[in-house]
Amino acid sequence: MSANTETKSALRAFAENLRRAPRRILETAFRSGPPRTDRTRSSFVFGNVFLHLHAVRAHRWSLRWTTTFGLGIVCAAAFLITLVTGVMLMFYYKPYPDVAYDSIKDIHFVVPTGAFMRNIHRWAANVMVVGVFLHMARVFYTAAYRGPREFNWLIGMGLFALTLGLSFTGYLLPWDQLAYWAITIGANIAQSPREITDALGITDSFDIGGLQRQLLLGSDVVGEEALIRFYLLHVMLLPLGLVALLAVHFWRIRKDGGLARPDDADQRLGPPPADTYPVFTEAPAKTYHLAALVRGKTPAVGDGPENTVPSMPHLFYAEMGAFMLTLLVCVALSIWIDAPLKELANPNVPENPAKAPWYFLGLQECVSFSAFMGGVGIPMLVIIGLGLIPYLEREQQGSGEWFGGPGGTRLVAWSVLFGLVAAIGIEALAIRFGWLREWFPKIPQLVITFVNPGTVLALAYALYSLAVVRRYNSTRAGALGLFTCFLCGFLVTTIVGTYFRGPNWDFYWSPADWPKH
C-alpha cells in the first residue's frame, strides 16, 4: 500500500517535473533568475561567459550618444553579419578558377536567398570598413588611446589591418575581371620593393618583393594557387585572428576601466535622474569594491558607483539598438543595390580602368605615382605612426572629449583646411602638368620613388604638424593636426581615384566623358 503511494507520488513528481522542465531549463540557463534587481542584474552579466566581457555597471558618460556614436558596436555587428552570411555562402562557393565564377553566378541567380546573402555579405563588409575608419577616428579625436588604453589602441590597429586584409582577400573570390585585376595589382604592390632593389641593383641577391608576391600567390601568376590561398586567408586564418583580437579588444575595454571620459565627467553629468535605481539600498551579496584591488583608473577606484548604471539593461539595450540599426542599413542596402559581378577573369585583357575596392582607391591613386612609395612606403609609415601615437603623446588635457587637447576644434578645422588644400593642390599639379618623368625623361627612378606627389604630400603634412607642435607646445596638438591631415589626404585621393579616374587612369570630370572604344 505504502509502496503504491510512493510510486504514485514519484510518478506525480515526474509528471510535475516534466511539466516544469521547459521553464526550469530557462531558469537554469540564467543562474540567478530574471535580471530585475541590481544584484541579479550583476550576476546576469558576470555569470555569463559572453556578457562578462562587459563590466556589470557602465558609467553614464559611456552611454551618452555622442561619446562613441556606437561605432565599435557597428563594426562588431557588421563583422557578425559577414561571419554568418559568409558561412552561408561557403555552402555553394567553389574556390577554383572559372568554377568559382560559375558558383558565384549560381549563388546569385539560382540558390534560394543566395543573391541576398551575397549582397548583404558585401554590404556588411563595406559597413565594417567604414565603421572601422570612423571608430578609429572617434578614439583618436576623444584622446581615448591614452593610458591605460595604449595597448588596446595597438590591438585596434591589428583589427584595422585584419579588416582590410579580409576585404582584400574576399575581393578575389568571385574570379571576375574586377577581382582578377585588382588582385594582380595588389600582388604586384607586394612585389614593389623591387622598385628599390632594382634601382640599387641588388634584386638578384635580395628579392624581398618577389618573395612576398610568391608567398601571396603561391605561383608567379594569379591562378589556382592564388585563389586557394586567398580563400584560406579569407575564410580561416584572418577571421580566426580577428575573432581572437576582438575578444582581447573587448576584454581590455573592461579591464582598462570602461570608456575614456573627462575627469570632471560626474560634475558635468549632474546628479543621476530620479528614476535611476541607486546601488546600496539593499544589502548587496557582492560589493563592487573588488574592483578597488585592481590598479589604475577602474570606475570604482576612489569613487562610488553612483554615476554608473547596471549594464543590464542600460548598456545592452543600447548595444542591441546599434546592432539592429547596422542590420537595418545592411539589409536596406542589399535589397537596393546588387553586389557587382563582371565578366569572367581574362588574364590577357585588363579591365580598363582596373579599380580596387573604394577604400583602396586612395592607395591606388598613390601607386599611380610610385608603386613602392604609394603601396608600401607611405602605408607603412602611416601604420607605424598611428601605432606610436599613444606612446609619443602622453599628455593629460582633453581626455575623453571630442577634439580635446590644445587647439581643440579650431585647430582641427584649420587642419582640415590645410589637409584638403594641400592634397587637392598637389593632385591638381600632377594632373595638369604631369610629374618629373615628363619634365626630365632621363631622370633616375630612385628620384621619382622618393619625390612624387604622395611623398611630397606626406612631407607637407609632417612639416605642418611639426609647426603645430611648436605653436601650441603640445604633442597632442601636433597629433591632431597630422591625423586630420592624413584623413583629408585619404579622402581626397579616394574621391579622385573613385570618381575622377577613367581609362588609362587619366583624369575625367565625369564617367560620361570616358572615351568609347
Place this chain on the structure above:
Amino acid sequence: MSVNSNAPRSRLAPEPVARRDFLGLASVWTALAALGFGLIGMMRLPKAAVLSSPSKKFRVALPDSLAAGQPFVPPGRSVALFRDAEGVYAVSLVCTHLGCIVKQAPDGFECPCHGSRFTADGAVTKGPAPVALPWHKVSGGGGNYIVDEAATVPAGTKLKA
C-alpha cells in the same frame, strides 16, 4: 642559493625555490625555442618549390605579311614580336609597374591601369613604371620561332632572321 630560515618572512613573500625556478625557466625557454624553430620550418611550406604556372616557352610562326616595326601578339600571350631588317625580337607586354597588360598605342604601348607609356622598343616615356618593358629570348628561325618568357635579354638583342 642558501635560505636563512631564521629571517622572518611574510606569508605573501615568494618562496626562494631556485631549483624550481631554474627548471621552470628552462622549460619555458626550450618550449619557446622549439616553437620558434617549428615556425621557421613551417614557413617553408607556403613557399612553393615548384611553381604551378603554365609553360613560359611557346612556339610561334610570324605571318609573312608582318611589316617592319609592326607588333605581332600571339593569341593568349603577353608578348609582342617584331621583325625588322636586323632580325626578330620579342618585347614583354606586362607593365613593369603593377603587372597589367599594356595595349598598343600609336607611338608604342600604354598601360590601362595607371597610364604608363612605353615606346615600341619598351622604354618608359611617361607614368609610374619604374623600368622599361623587358625583351624576351627568341630562338629558332625560318619563320618559326620559340619565345621564352622566363628568359630576359638586353634590349636591342635581335635574332637574325
